[in-house]
Amino acid sequence: MTTPPSDDTVRRCLAALTDLLGPAGIVTDAEAQAPYLAEARGNAVSTPLAVLRPSTTEEVAAVVRLTAEAGIALVPQGGNTGLVGGALAGRGTVLLNLGRLNRIREVDALDHTMTVEAGVILATVQQAAHDVDLMFPLSLGAEGSCTIGGNLSTNAGGILTLRYGNARAQVLGLEVVLPDGRVWNGLRRLRKDNTGYDLKHLFLGAEGTLGVITAATLSLVPRPRQMETALVAVPDVTAALRLLKRLRQASGDAVSAFEIMPRFAIEGAARYLGEHNDPLSEPSPWYVLIELTAGTPGDALRDTVESALGEAMEAGEVTDATLAASGDQRQKLWRLREGLPEIGRKVGGALHHDVAVPVSRTPQFIERANAAVAALCPGARPYPFGHLGDGNIHYNIARPDTDDPADRDAFLAQGGAIMRAVHDVVLDLEGSISAEHGIGNKKREELARARSSLEIDMMARLKRLLDPRDLMNPGKILPQ
Template sequence: MPVPDAVAIAHDLEQLLGADCVLANATDIEPYLTESRGLYRGTAAAVVRPRDTPGIAAAVGYCARHGIAVVAHGGNTGLVGGSVPDGGVVISLERLNGVVDLDAADGTITVQAGVTLQRVQRAAEEVGCLFPLSLAAEGSCTIGGNVATNAGGTAVLRYGNVRALVLGLEVVLADGRVLDMLTRLRKDNAGYDLNHLFIGSEGTLGIVTAAVLKLFPRPKHVATAFVGSNDLSQVFAMFERIRGEFADSMVAFELIPRNGLELVLKHMPACVRPLSEGHNWYALVELASPSTQSELSERIEEVLAQAIEDGEVADAVLAATESQRNALWALRENLAEAQRCDGPSIKHDISLPLSSLKAFIDEATVACEAEIEGVQVCVFGHLGDGNLHFNILPQAGVDAAGFMSETARFNRIVHDRVSAIRGSIAAEHGIGILKVDELLHYKDATAIDVMRSVKLALDPKGILNPGKILKRLA
């Protein structure tokens, strides 16, 4: 059966879903074609915006019958080109934006996939609960995208990534059938756990349309500290000290380098220098307790005082108010945006064993900075769970396109070292288009074959987000 042309596709979808659910004008579909950083721009015959899951199922079923590619579109905050279409139809989940159910006693919230992360957080807050996933893009990223990419964020150390926060999913399969797994059960061993197939699959195995998420007791006491050290080994010693003292109370331990902090202060006028003097490394530490009688602030102050005395910490500040806490977090959350404002950078989102982090940072930094004169490494991220953003910044005034053409060269330096210590080249941003070749280069060949078998079983025509994660199926 020949694939219909763009005009026929738009017409058929209008007949199926209603004219107000279909966009076919070039101006109207443009926002759905380009990813957030502008690295990739795709093409599409039409964009559909169904009102509900049956509408999405109908659109996918139509595309399946005609062999038309389908790409799901959420908040468009991804960093690897995972939602950029390569022809076919874009299915936007923007109208599936409802909170279906919230049960504080059960500790669950059921939401449609187009709901923003921030809305889920606030819905939980209104009933005295916490949904702990926290990202810089939480005001615009959506739960469907969070599930599709297995999002991480700043609280993984305490609560885990999305995979640990999902109890059940509703998914539209490649043939248009709806797989209903919207259970609120904490234990269910009745067969394979199919939810985990779709979490992190970037829309290549099915389109997530709803999710049941775990809620937690809202912390009644939070202690947030910003700490400066002059040597990386001191930062790791401090991490071990705090982890040993506070165990599960530690929610976040974020690493920030001197050049990263200076970029934030340069480009973000609302941000202020947290410590009177500059230091080579900084850590943002957050502890939380559900108890109103918590002594976290007093205890962390004592621990940091001892760390200063032992030479692990040069200086530290403890947030005394919520506004001060927000100001400290702004220094971390604005770092990626500050890099973007400063110019191009070659980015790596990697995951490493905690015991290998320091040696990796030391060795990879020396190797990268020796490769091209004037480049700087800016490494920051979620030190507590081993996820680093290892980015290469060019010398001032360097041609952006010329510098970015060196991406493959720096990938070998960074990713070869990651692979050698059995780390991952994709910690929380996914594979998308950006890392397809890197995945094939570094992933175990048998694992790639198994992934292809799963893809073929669930999407035999290869219509779901083709070319992402894996090369197109032959």
């Protein structure tokens, strides 16, 4: 274990950091620090020595060198939208917020690439791609505030993973400050490059434990010219999977999003969000929000969707459906899906799981997880939803529907046991306990159950090789 630095060493380091970054680059006042400290769900708060806000890669490198020399641990942070405690800074550490590294360095429309700094907001990247008639195919609920650095450090997923892959699939090159302060410039724009190990993948999904991503070269795709959005009622999850297969085959694999929601989404929107317009004529146990895109304009894609849905109704896979006829209608349909995290907050007691299983096993997972939760906590209300097309289910559970605070407290007290029971089902089905949110400090002990001792040992060896003193985001990912 690294010996904590003396108080005098800490004071001298903070003074040197203040000289380096200036008043805009270091935040020590408690009130000014507040926006950087609370986790997105409000369940935990950072307690760092200071919040550092460098504005260039060179400043980041100098910060890392100074803190390393002083033996002070450092915690990188993007838009502070993480959900597993990956950017929480404990006592005696410094929080390195990268929000001022916010420049788009280059957009090359012919090359279909964009090079951006880590603090650029995801929505800003999306708009910059749109401005040159291209698309950056990463989309998630926090895109208005999350940053590219955070997206890449957690290998973010989102609603377009089915068609375009997770964040790592959109990355051609990286710039990274290593734990000793050296800068690795791997900002290559090549689609093919077999010159040795592909080092960028060490840092994608590493949650800042191996180095600080300061910039990335991203791959862009042609902007779709046609989009069809439909909300479809299905009798069960198996029927939804059959519909997915039908649509992929009929459209030439043009399905971009395939999001499943239980009836709880519609009822919760009415009860907690004031959305009282039931989009279909009759209630259904399950709904799927579907989006298909094509590169050419016209009616061909809509005709394909209508034909496939008609065949699915005849086969019993679909009981009702509505296709958006305008952009406004599309937004209304998406609000049902996007409102589910807010419903979870307003329930006043919910447990959250971000898991994945092989796509064909999602019906089995949901059925078995529901049974496990019911056995532990009768009256709990599971509402699994999310990215059915890639097997990533947000298995959330609302507290029992009572007004007794004791019921809520008893439910939340079982959170650890419920999590283990859900993960037991996931692992038995050869799934993942973290599909897109990361491990952080909340799932690291579960990682020991989810990965073999050999895998854990290889991860630990990489950590010791690059960060032997454990000063880069300590206490994250690896089990104790």
